[in-house]
Amino acid sequence: MSSHRTAAEGRFGPSPTTLLRFATAGSVDDGKSTLVGRLLHDSRSVLADQMEAVEHASRARGAAVPDLALLTDGLRAEREQGITIDVAYRYFATPRRRFILADTPGHVQYTRNMVTGASTAELTVVLVDARNGVVEQTRRHVAVAALLRVPHVVLAVNKMDLVDHRESVFALIAEEFTAYATALGVPEVTAIPISALAGDNVVEPSARMDWYGGPTVLEHLESVEVGDGAAEGATRFPVQMVIRHEGERYYAGQLLSGRLRVGEAVTVQPSGRVTTVAALDVLGQPADAVAAGASLSVRLADEIDVGRGDMLTAGARPPRIAKVVEATVCHVADTPLTVGQRVLLKHTTRTVKAIVEDIPSRLTLDDLSQHPEPGSLVANDIGRVRVRTAEPLALDSYADSRRTGAFLLIDPADGTTLAAGMAGDAFLAAGATAAAVAAEADGWDF
Structure with missing residues (x-):
């Protein structure tokens, strides 16, 4: 030959x-x-x-x-x-x-x-x-x-x-x-x-x-070695869409990290409900286990309320459930980001209303110095922000996951991306229960 x-x-x-x-x-x-x-x-x-x-x-x-x-x-x-x-x-x-x-x-x-x-x-x-x-x-x-x-x-x-x-x-x-x-x-x-x-x-x-x-x-x-160890990390599966087939509900999306196995216990975030994986489907074929990076659909053993934006998690390191998030952002829009501004926050497949509560500092990349209380961020600025969301988010630190620790701030008026965010280790109100956050007012007034 x-x-x-x-x-x-x-x-x-x-x-x-x-x-x-x-x-x-x-x-x-x-x-x-x-x-x-x-x-x-x-x-x-x-x-x-x-x-x-x-x-x-x-x-x-x-x-x-x-x-x-x-x-x-x-x-x-x-x-x-x-x-x-x-x-x-x-x-x-x-x-x-x-x-x-x-x-x-x-x-x-x-x-x-x-x-x-x-x-x-x-x-x-x-x-x-x-x-x-x-x-x-x-x-x-x-x-x-x-x-x-x-x-x-x-x-x-x-x-x-x-x-x-x-x-x-x-x-x-x-x-x-x-x-x-x-x-x-x-x-x-x-x-x-x-x-x-x-x-x-x-x-x-x-x-x-x-x-x-x-x-x-x-x-x-x-x-050079590639891969960030996502397959060995904590399981993170954001639900992208709900599929109904022959009387069963399947939850479709991409497994960002970890593994999913049939029979494994998973937690639905941010509600905190625990259930079991009943079946996995990859490209129309059943699977016993799936590793990070795959797109798949999941059927759960229990009939619980799960929709787009929810996340199935498992592993020893659970995400932090928070409505107030401190993060580093890079402002990418031509219009400034200001304190008190109403925005949308998009995290994986979940988009929620939010308000910029504070901009504590702006980073100067030349010497890595922090300029306190800048009041606003303009195009190309990198700074710290504190954002309060109308609904709870299941967030990881960006240091732990570049996928589930990242988010976007979006202008609700026209859909323009305002800033790219990296969640830090300082989460205010981290660990808040679903009951506590549900007790707060809905909509923009929060």
Whole structure:
């Protein structure tokens, strides 16, 4: 039998079993888009018509060679300004792994876009211009990665060709960056010297930096351990919809963490009712047990009131039931967030009315200082808020779960997302019983 593989099989198969979500960040002109373009081009993940469009656009701008940054800088405004404004998502695969990458903006005024891109990432690549070293925006991006608890950070020291590929330059930058990231609590930093323009250490090892013995960027992306231990965590199953079939009620949704087993006792949150899993169904087939990440439907042994927004939980670490939540938020809307503002809070599949009770502080990412009582948050601000909800929520700390510890604040008038929130360990009124919260007034007046 021939061992020949088609180009498609080489790029996408035979069937990669793991997925890595990663984001790129860095200051303006550090080469993020060029790195991503080089990564896509050299890993043969660019279609012929895409490359033709890039070549045409490059010639129109007077470039002698294709500008690979245009593979991600898709917005016309980005191409005209030469900077990345929006988050550009790209999907590609190698024989070893599938990837979803988010090329995020570098300018300070687009910090909110970086938060969007890195919020679901398992790894962040932070680029640094070898000529400039660690700058203010570099520290800002590392702080955001630490705040979002991205488990893996890669320092890509770019434009090494412009500093004669000197190891001493790379070593000094790597030492400063790693010390700062470690102080912020980043668990893992991998430093790689590269030239995105020339392709050194992006996909192929660089002959001009033979003093470096570590992996290329792609090698590291293919080999880094992925997964946040969701399958071994506490069980969290937010109900997305109720399905009635042949007289039975099934509750459909995605299992965010832990496992569900037939015969296992589960608690319906926030009511606190305990019941048993009677049956599990995955893609129309019965299952005895299901692990995190699967979409499924669950039938319970008891006829109890369960609807969209409720959550089935199990395990030694129950969620905290709260109507007043303290959290860190990144404000993403152009209109400010103010004390006393009425909002909607969306947590997993549950959306409830809420009021912003207080904004105790605003974080300055440059030096990580706290500015007390700012009164409001504007676009790109990160600060602490206290929000009171009309109905109880089953929340985890964001430190324990990036899925069930996160939420959105939404403008009830037009549905605009106002802020992305990360629940902290300080929950006011945590542990409140269902009876206590039900006794409070309904609607906005609470």
